[in-house]
Structures are given as C-alpha cells and as structure tokens.
Amino acid sequence: MSDKQKQCLERLSTLIGRWKGEGKGTYPTIEPFEYGEESTFERHRNKPVFHFTQKTWNKYSAEYMHWESGFIIVKEDGSIEFSNSQGGGRTEVLLGSLREEKDGGFVMNFQSKVLSNDDKLVKTAREFVIDGDQLTYVVSMSTHTTPELQKHLEATLKKVS
DSSP states (O other): OOHHHHHHHHHHGGGOEEEEEEEEEOOTTSOOEEEEEEEEEEEOSSSSEEEEEEEEEETTTOOEEEEEEEEEEEOTTSOEEEEEEETTSOEEEEEEEEEEOTTSOEEEEEEEEEEESOTTEEEEEEEEEEETTEEEEEEEEEESSSOSOEEEEEEEEEEOO
16 A cells, blocks of 8 residues: 555545535526435445445425435545445546645545436536535536536535544
C-alpha cells in the first residue's frame, strides 16, 4: 500500500459512522423539494474500501424518496473512486480526489466516468465537504435537455454515531 493511499484512507476514516440531516432538490425540469436523509459509512477491514448507504424521505410526509448503496475505493495514487447503485436502477462510477482544507476539514470532488441504466443522464458531479462532525454535499448533473451541469441536490448532515 502506498503512502498516499494510507494517508487518504486515514483521512476518510472520519466518515465512518451514521450521519443524519436534511437537504433540498432543484432542477430546471422539476418542482423543488425537501428531504430527510440518513447515510452510513463503514471501512472494509483489509481493503482500501469504504461501503456506504444513503436513504432519503420526504421531509413532510416521511415517504421514501431515494436509496443508494456503493463504495468509495482509494487507489494506490491517492485518487478516489465513488461507485453506487440506486433504487431506481441507475449506476454511477465517478473519479475524484481529496483536498485538505486549512481549517482541518477536507473536500472530495468527483466527476462521472460511467453512467448506466438512465438514458437521460449525460454527466454527474458530486462534492463532499467534511468539517468535524458535519458533512455537506452538492450533487450536480446534466441531461440531454439541460446539457450544462446544474445543481440538483444539496444537504447538510451531522454525525450521530
């Protein structure tokens, strides 16, 4: 295992646990919405891999909205791969990197490499900002009808365990 990979794994260990919070969704082709979310992260003991699950529900009706599960894989060079499968059948593989912040937090940025089982999608991007016990993220996407990347989801979660 390379030093870069070890450093990245150590830093990402901050994610391990359960996170809970709220978010909102917007996009030019849909009505805005608000949601609750719970996400969990755990580390594979012998591999440079973290498993995550994300569940969201309507903030007002508590009705299920979205569920995804996947992996964050730390490569030998310290780059990161984010892969997920979503409840509606879409799968994504995004490539990214980790950047340290001056305040002690860090940022992960990802750009899509593979999108499957959703003909409308052209590109996706995700940014995660971790600062202590707070995780914020933005998910952006482009489709055939909106070809430029546009913000779709943003949320703030607090670590609860």
